[in-house]
Amino acid sequence: MNLEVDFAGIKLKNPVTVASGTFGYGREYSDFYDLGKIGAVITKGTSLKPKNGNKPSRVCETAAGMINSIGLQNPGVEYFAKYDLPFLRKYDTKIIVNACGSSIDEYVELCKILNGLDIDGVELNLSCPNVKEGCMAFGNTYEGVKEVTSAVRKVLDKPLIVKLTPNVTDIAGIAKGAEDGGADAISAINTLLAMKIDIETRKPVLANNTGGLSGPAIKPVAVRMVYQIANAVKIPVMGLGGITNGEDAIEFMLAGAKAISIGCGNFIDPYTAPKTVAGIEKYLEKHNIDDVNDIVGKVQMN
């Protein structure tokens, strides 16, 4: 049985990756299993300079999910290159760095540095809902996405994945912006802008008032968007949003995702990613399918 997928030139040994911001730089989960069991590690959103993140409280639980407003706290690309990259390289998995910036110049500067590092690809974060500048501000128009993508494309030879926000009216149109800007792939979706109110204090639970909703609660929205994107662009799609097992992963792949990411599913069970690989295998076996690539986009619409 073949589980390998060629994702925008990145050879993933299986289609299961772990999503930015839910896996750090891999260290914490390496206590539980060999990171070589998964297709790729997508790192925590990493910026040119260290970022301290938002004021706490930053997370809260909601029905079948959670809201976060971390604000991209990260140690910066220099630290990553020195301490985290050598660690991740010890494992037989692909390394994709989630890159975030607050201006086009910053994205470009960061990607120039990333281009020189021993990594397998870059995921451009145009979708974080929790920072005032950059990210989602670029990600919610065709022009914005195309502009950042093409600027980065000029300095980046490595596979370029653009991560999109679902907080838009026309996700397919925006995905085209990434494709037209020269992206090699799309990943979708980031979190949905959300809010939770404490009815006793009458204040939002998160200090930032709003945050990004993730978890199984958003899965149907994500599946729909992945389907729409996959049918609008020719480049491959990384599907994510609420995946906690192999069946969820298959659903995304049928919708058109060539690879998938486990996000906060990592939190509820540290073994979610390797269990998802096993779950995909089980499905393929049950349906006598030899190659995981054969299910991509095979949803039969009514």
Add this chain to the structure above:
Amino acid sequence: MPKVQIQAKLVQVNQLKHDIFKFSVAAKEITDQAKPGQFLEIRVTDQVEPFLRRPISIYNMDKEKGILEFIFQVKGKGTKLLTQKQVGDDIDIVGPLGFGIFDYSKYQNLAIIGGGIGVFPLYELAKEAKKDGKNVTTYLGYRNKDFVLLEKEFEQVSDELCLATDDGSYGKNGFAINFLKEDIENGKIDSIYACGPLPMLRAVKALAVEKNIPCQVSLEEKMGCGMGVCVGCSVKIASSPAENPEYVGVCKAGPVFDATYVEF
């Protein structure tokens, strides 16, 4: 040794109050390595609702038998689900978690002070410290006599126990910190370890700073992952400037901190 995820068999349940339960589980993989101050992340369902694991502190460990005990108060749907577990059931636990632990090695005369349900993580600390030959004075504060918990248990692991209630309906009358203050002024204390509600922790920190006594506090925060990945449970580093605050994760750098290191 690293943290693990295990299915721990529930061997005993004690209901301490109408809403407070003590669970004893077989968890040798965790007791073999856990230290006072560390905590667990417990999954209360195999479904996705409620979604997140519940961070719960370690109360007591029998390292020889591999028995781990934790106490929790029913606060919401997660902890309520947990109470439905029966002896013989498996409980999905990740632990031990937290690199910030209680460290009393340099001191001899320890003050351990807890308030309300914050007393739970202090038991293992008091027990281990006493075993290590330290002089342990424990101060427990409760709202009134209906809230008093674990008096006998703490008596056994303390050289001296001072139990106080806010309204004087049981034990000494007043806040536990008042009695700690007296003992500090009498030169009986050279370090402080605290866990409890934030107003109490702030008062203990202020007292420790005023008297120039080293103090560790165990903090509680809403957590996402519980192991330092999501950086959701952050607390401000006290020395960082207000206009550019820096944060550390309670789950990873804590949950036990030097009181002056963090702002709470």
